[in-house]
């Protein structure tokens with residue numbers, strides 16, 4: 001089944017009375033304060049426009065996604081207005097499902113039932129961290145204790161649950177980050193998204209950064225930490241559907257500092273793959289072997305201008321080794337033959 005064809009509708013900062021230190025939704029969504037209130041007409045226009053876009057996989061399921069604010073923080077009539085605008089498309093099958101993102105403290109059983117009855121299939125919770133001191137310092141306005149009941153309410157209503165986590169938040173250490181991830185994994189979400197913290201203009205974090213109160217992760221460190229998180233979720237078969245922020249002109253313009261890279265997820269996958277290769281090849285220098293890899297991982301394994309292969313060769317790990325890229329090998333697999 002190909003990945004769904006998502007029609008994104010940004011409700012920048014709507015429904016959210018908070019101001020997390022890292023957040024400037026207006027900058028990231030690219031819509032600015034002047035974009036104002038999004039109503040049923042704008043939703044319908046966005047869907048009509050997107051349905052005409054070319055699709056990589058025509059058979060992919062079409063989903064509408066409300067992103068960028070805290071959807072369930074909107075008054076119920078506003079939620080009904082926005083979801084109702086999608087209803088005709090759900091009824092005639094042009095759209096197969098709805099998804100949205102919100103905060104853990106803005107979900108209860110009644111609200112989850114309402115979403116399910118309105119055609120919503122998936123809700124993503126911006127959890128970001130389960131470390132109490134980090135949540136407080138980041139002015140999240142909710143606690144780690146809000147997360148389990150929110151997940152349970154959504155599950156009870158029959159909705160799929162995604163959880164977003166961030167690496168590199170102020171006061172988060174590698175140890176507390178991994179503890180957060182374990183707590184999230186224990187809740188058994190249907191998927192997670194992993195984002196490195198970046199500093200965007202207009203956020204409180206930008207002021208902290210300018211004052212020397214906050215130092216973002218380097219790109220290399222963010223890749224290492226995200227690879228550890230990915231390995232943790234892989235081990236319990238929880239899909240990581242995204243690593244790194246979606247690159248956009250608006251984000252590039254707002255970015256002040258931090259480990260943003262347009263192909264952040266590929267950097268993480270390459271690191272994980274190279275680690276596996278090193279582990280497989282270590283300890284038998286010079287022994288004639290074939291390394292079986294997926295042909296779809298070829299560019300990750302080689303790296304830009306074969307940089308990864310050169311690293312492995314310098315370490316003497318490729319002596320006597322023949323790389324055998326095969327189409328039938330699953331991605332991320334490394335076998336020695």
Ligand code: SF4
Pocket residue numbers: 013016017018019020023024025068069070103126140
């Ligand atoms: S909860 Fe989300 S929308 Fe609200 S301030 Fe925080 S990051 Fe921004």
